[in-house]
Amino acid sequence: MSWRDFVHNRRAVVGAMILVFFVLVAILAPFIVPYSPTSIQFTPNLPPSMHHFFGTTVNGQDIFSQLIWGARASLFVALICGSLISLIQLMMGVFAGYAGGPFDTLASAVTNVFLVLPSLPLLIILAAYLQGGSLFVLIGVIVITGWAWGAKVLRAQAIALRDRPFVQASRISGESRWHIVLAHIVPNMLGIMVSNFFGAALFAVLAEAGLEFIGLGNINDVTWGTMLYWATEGDAMLLGEWVWLLVPGLCLALLGTALGLLNFAVDEIANPRLRRG
């Protein structure tokens, strides 16, 4: 996998461009929001206009400002969950697969149990137990439910690489296990790991929004998920305020598509058989 492969892959480039756009929006949010996203000073239920691009909510908040602010939570969740999940997968998948022995037996047993715990209901139940969850609670729940499948895939890869000559050579030369894993195994499966990172980030973004939508997050945060929660609570449908329903989901869908494109494209770049049939 090289930089050139990435730039020449149209799906990767489109995905990266959308992602960068949202990252910029999230970072610059405090400077570009026209109004405070939590301020309730406006007339409720205004239709879209020059002052309020997407109108106002039932509570008199500016929807456009909320939308910009909402990018922050989603990207934060994507980054943190993606990283933490990748880290767990590195431990439970790559390291365990390479090291073998009792640790591997234990790790794959745990992985298999987590694989059969249905993740979405588990998410909902965990979030329900940890009532009034802040964003961090949601992140914890998402990480716990989202790592198992990738760990299984990575473990198989690590086992396939374990007995390659270059790995054996470094083992004989007395390098430590973690050094071998990080310096020889991981670089050879980087494509899959990066692809998994984006897959995990996508799962996290959708899960966070979904949990918030059914009221299991902190409903006072301004995120795309809570916007949709308030839109249904505020009867946006009956009031005909469909823009309020439409835009947060559209942003989620766009960000999700970007992460999905990157997940797919990196896999494609790393796996030569997919590149050309």
Next chain:
Amino acid sequence: MRYLLRRFGVLLVTLWAAVTVNFALPRLMPGNPVETMFARYQGKVSPTAIHSMELAFGLNTRTGEFGQYLNYLGHTATGNLGVSFSYFPESVRTLIGGALPWTLGLVGFATILAFLLGTTLGVVAAWRRGTAGWKRASVVDSGLVPFGLMLGALPSFWIALILLYFIAFRLGWFPIGNGISPGQGIASWSGLGDLIQHAALPAITLTFISMGMWILVMRNNMLTVLGDDYVKFARAKGLRDRTVMYHYAARNAVLPVFAQLAMALGIVVGGQVFIEIVFSYPGIGYLLLQAVENEDYPLMQGIFLMFTVALLLATFLADIFYVFLDPRVRLEAGK
């Protein structure tokens, strides 16, 4: 045979582990919500309800942790899941039994339809790509892949909301919620029509959003298979494209996809929680939300346990199915 016995052993061990996790979960939570709730309800609700909590959580102040665990295992094994709080005095088992047919019908149908449509599209996409010239990427493939990716990346509850608003609410083509009109029975033709009318929009939504995954998985598997020598040879031999496509490549490419279908069917029982919630469809997912909103812990616990068992059984059946489907596994299993 030994292979099947081993798989069955694995099933039992995982089942035990999953039940144990289910037992431990509420206890590991900060502040122990179960104990808190137990203390809160003590003296307020009937002894039956208290007993129900003891059943559902194995919680019993008179026995120690280990005794509670044994109790819990015993009750769970005999299918005694306790009594619901919010629907008192209905038992958790009755509630789940009442909601399950709705979910199985709706989600099962949509899952199978999405699988059929998605894999077919995946085969076509891969074929067009695999046989197109070196430079010219096929239009079908470069259209279907982003389409599939987008479907997989859409927040399902939002798509459901939008369709509900525009198609059911504004255009009025479909009813806005529920599984059937009040007072209708399904024993008559009109009742059946009513049932289908209510299920149509959720089913369309579900099929639509779950199709993406199958397109992508099938396409990638097909591409891998199309690179194999026997496919090249079949083409070189001059066999018709359709024959090579469906009888040579797709048959092999679909094998790993079946494993995922089994998983997906196992998850069917869990319902598409978000879809059922948005359409207020009276299935398991909707029941779960109500359990969560009413802090009905026995019901939550029971539903989750059932999800886990269903998923486990599905993976087990997939393993068995594989033995019949794939001679290579059969060979290995015979060893």
